[in-house]
Amino acid sequence: MRADRFQKQPARWWSSLIWPLTGLALLLLFNLFFTKGFFHLEIRDGHLYGSLVDIINRGAPVMILALGMTLVIATGGVDLSVGAVMAIAGTVAAELINNPKVPFPAVILAALAVAVAAGCWNGLLVTLFRVQPLVATLVLMVGGRGVAQLITNGQQIYFEDPRLVFVGNGHLLGLPFPALLSLGMLLLTAVLTRKTAIGLFIESVGDNQTASAFAGVNARTVKFLVYTFSGLCAGLAGLIDTSNIKSVDANKIGLSLELDAILAVVVGGTALTGGRFYLVGAIVGALFIRTLTTTMYALNVKSDVAPVPKALAIIAVCLLQSPAFRRRVAGWWAARKS
Template identity: 45%
Template sequence: MNKSSNKFRHLVWPLVSLALLLLFNAIFTDNFFKIEVKKQDSAQAVQSTAVPDDLPGAAGTAAAQAAAEEVEAAKQTVKESAGQQAVPEKKDDKGVSIFGYYLYGTPIDILNQGSKVMVLAIGMTLVIATGGIDISVGAVMAIAGAIAALLISMLDAGNCIGAGMGPAWYWIIPVAAALVLSTLAGFWNGMLVAGFGIQPMVATLVLMVAGRGVAQLITDGQIITFDNPGLVFLCNGHALFLPFSVWIVVAMYVIAGLLTRKTAFGLFIESVGNNERASRYAGIEARRIKWLTYVICGFCAGVAGLLAASNIKCADSNNAGLYLELDAILATVIGGTSMAGGRFFLSGSLVGAILIQTLTTTMYMKNVSPAIVQVPKAMVVIIVCLLQSPVFRAKVLSVFASKAAKGGVQ
């Protein structure tokens, strides 16, 4: 076969599973693929004036359609005018789109809500590729959210360096602080694993247990709410029709992809994951490579933590990112990365993350009783993994083959 088909072969099975799940939704869930184009302010105004309180049903849809049509029309004019004027990089105070339009619907929600796990999965993929694991990412998310919320509340109150920049810009400080802190957390994990040679699961267990405590210490155990437009924009704003968080994922994916596939870094990672000692003999600084993957993973957790905090406009140290490490690992493995290390697929991890979020959203949409939600989730995970397993496919194929052979004889 040719080279390109080999390159994407690992993506086949997660994509097939995702397609099956989407197909299921297309058939059994109404409105699943309904995507509307909305304009933040006017569309809202049209809807709420057109819908009288006592007639929500039919009028609501009609109004929505009317709004959508109007938006369609307006989109045309904007596109035309955009050609003539320089596009203003305007940040609306309510955290809306740069262009004022955005897509609205379940698939968009899946992308938006799944963005946290997608970002986590990028870092996790690299760590797992070296044969390690990082179970502290959920706690690091909580730390990142906590420090961002604390700083933004200090800036809002005016008692912090940088408050003079005004609310439109000073949100950069908490964002930077959160990223620095989470990168340090990653550095710490890397130090324990690569520096001191502690087993990755135990080493990251330390931060998993203690990290949430640190986050609570930062926020003094309180849930800190904020409404800074810049910070809120991260996960609630829209750019180029899509939620801004999706663009963050795209950017991080592209950077990680370039870093690992266009430089030797990716090869080094796989080499270390395959055989650490051999790669050391080959002159690769195995320790440094491993260390770096944990640092990247910490950074990713920081981004995810900012997204999680931005999404609900507050830092909830107790619940932010709780058990998300499991989802991130799941996404990575569903995407075809081997837990033994030595082989990784960033795109597969993203598909895995989308698959998990689609599954969760499907459960909500289908009104599955909250009690049993976990059961179908577990089954889908096992089925996807079985599909991924070459051994399973070989066995199933051999059963079919032998049946066919028997049929042929008779």
């Protein structure tokens, strides 16, 4: 039985991707028939344009957030603060870029450093003080936006610097820079977790902390690292979002994106209880959410009403992945047949 389990898994690493990919494919199929020009791609001034490119481009912040969130959720935790950390990183970047004395690399580094520090803070609370992740990250989620507003003094900041604008709007080799950035982050995360033992450590801590402690895994270090990494991801996402609209409003940047990121991770097949994680699944989940949003805009659904289909999608995905639901349906099916 146990050997059976071990034999099955390596051969079917892609099987976890079936559900999220099916969902995405269904959405795309729907658009193929009902949205005009959805699959239209064109090259303007050497840059690739079209709805599909736009989805990947606009979905970049959630994709990057979802990578960090996947690792946090895999350890059995959750990071609610990513939206607020995005706001802090964005305001730091916008505040510094308008100061001509600060060189550009320093601006980016400072923004990312602040985000990493925020991640360390969460990690410290979770590991050193053993606070539940939900509460520990709630502190920064509530207070973080206040800190961001403190930095900007409650003002909206605008900037024109072409280098910072490039982060969210630029093109490299004809492809949008945010999309390339999220691809790069995916590769980096995948290599770091799958080509080293860190991924295994993360999964073992999330699966059974006591057993992994007996096996010699230092749960505190692992957890501290994943929260720090999630902070870094939030910093990058904040830079992209800020750069995208060339201004920063501490109240709006990344608002409720933490929920989208968690949703993307769950759609991607990683369970909220921790354990096995799926990075590509999370990316597919983020694309699914973005495609859903774009589809609704294309259908002229008002943005205020847009949460309704999103809610139904969450419930459907949760039910599909729930063993209890599958059992019940199977039982009901068997009863009908006999």
